[in-house]
Amino acid sequence: MEKKTVKISVPYEKAGLSAEGCGAELDLYTIERHDNIELKKRPAVVICPGGGYEYCSVREAEPVALRFAAFGIASFVLRYSCVNKKFPTALLEAAQAVAYVRNNSEELGVDPEKIMICGFSAGGHLAASLAVHWKKPFITEALGGESELYKPNGAVLCYPVITSGEKRHDGSIVNIAGSDYPAEIMELVSLEKQVTADVPPVFLWHTADDGCVPVENSLMFASALAANNVPFACHIFESGVHGLSLCDDTTAGYDGHLNPDCARWFGMAVDWIKSR
Numbered sequence: 001m002e003k004k005t006v007k008i009s010v011p012y013e014k015a016g017l018s019a020e021g022c023g024a025e026l027d028l029y030t031i032e033r034h035d036n037i038e039l040k041k042r043p044a045v046v047i048c049p050g051g052g053y054e055y056c057s058v059r060e061a062e063p064v065a066l067r068f069a070a071f072g073i074a075s076f077v078l079r080y081s082c083v084n085k086k087f088p089t090a091l092l093e094a095a096q097a098v099a100y101v102r103n104n105s106e107e108l109g110v111d112p113e114k115i116m117i118c119g120f121s122a123g124g125h126l127a128a129s130l131a132v133h134w135k136k137p138f139i140t141e142a143l144g145g146e147s148e149l150y151k152p153n154g155a156v157l158c159y160p161v162i163t164s165g166e167k168r169h170d171g172s173i174v175n176i177a178g179s180d181y182p183a184e185i186m187e188l189v190s191l192e193k194q195v196t197a198d199v200p201p202v203f204l205w206h207t208a209d210d211g212c213v214p215v216e217n218s219l220m221f222a223s224a225l226a227a228n229n230v231p232f233a234c235h236i237f238e239s240g241v242h243g244l245s246l247c248d249d250t251t252a253g254y255d256g257h258l259n260p261d262c263a264r265w266f267g268m269a270v271d272w273i274k275s276r
Helices: 062-070 089-103 122-133 139-142 170-177 183-188 214-228 262-273
Strands: 002-007 024-030 042-048 074-079 110-121 154-158 201-205 232-237
Touching: 002 089, 024 062, 024 089, 042 062, 042 089, 042 122, 042 262, 062 074, 074 089, 089 110, 089 122, 089 139, 110 122, 110 262, 122 154, 122 170, 154 262, 170 183, 201 214, 201 262, 214 232, 232 262
Parallel strands: 042 074, 042 110, 110 154, 154 201, 201 232
Antiparallel strands: 002 024, 024 074
8 A cells, every 4th residue: 555645736727716725635546556466457436525514524534544554445635725715616626526536537546437435524515526527628728628638427425514594504504615605606505406317326334313504405415316317326224423434443533433223334335336
């Protein structure tokens, strides 16, 4: 296993955004290739940690990347710009991160047609945002590439923030839409309203009694996916606190993060990724 970090360059001003305080990095966890290992190109996952768009959670970053890598999936952790960085700042960084992995797929040992994006909580909102917006002009015009370069081949969404409506996680939405809630931005960040047939396949999981990001976020997104004939898997576990990450003592911040029932999500997600 080799780890290195690269900077993700985004022309923020071209998108009408301030570059002040911005700067995304991508941690690369690549699996060494050897002559006696047959598989030369692996599926990959770009991981977006949660944190309410205020910070990038360490519990949903490297431990998750290492776990995916242990199952033969090349892993990349995006440390995106947070704290009052308005939409689409982080989204452009996520798009550029996927493009980086795709452009360097040969060197990284990655199958360029099997690049997934994975996100937790607010990071789930970021991952889902790329899944719904990847071909929008505001991305392609700002970054200058063909839309297919930025397209994730699938999205793994873990207790994601989805809506800017009644069931929203207020802190996440305020951090990217602003306290004045401009209507056009509020519409773009309410992702259940942005689903089309162009969205790649999605794996979702949530707990029914999540007290921070209501389960309706995932249910509304799943309903929109179904309405647009987008393939998806949706797993709703009966009980569990928000921010479970891997659900075991690898990532537990306190006892509530130990949840053997919900821990099953990871094996399900690995099987789902490898079936694409």
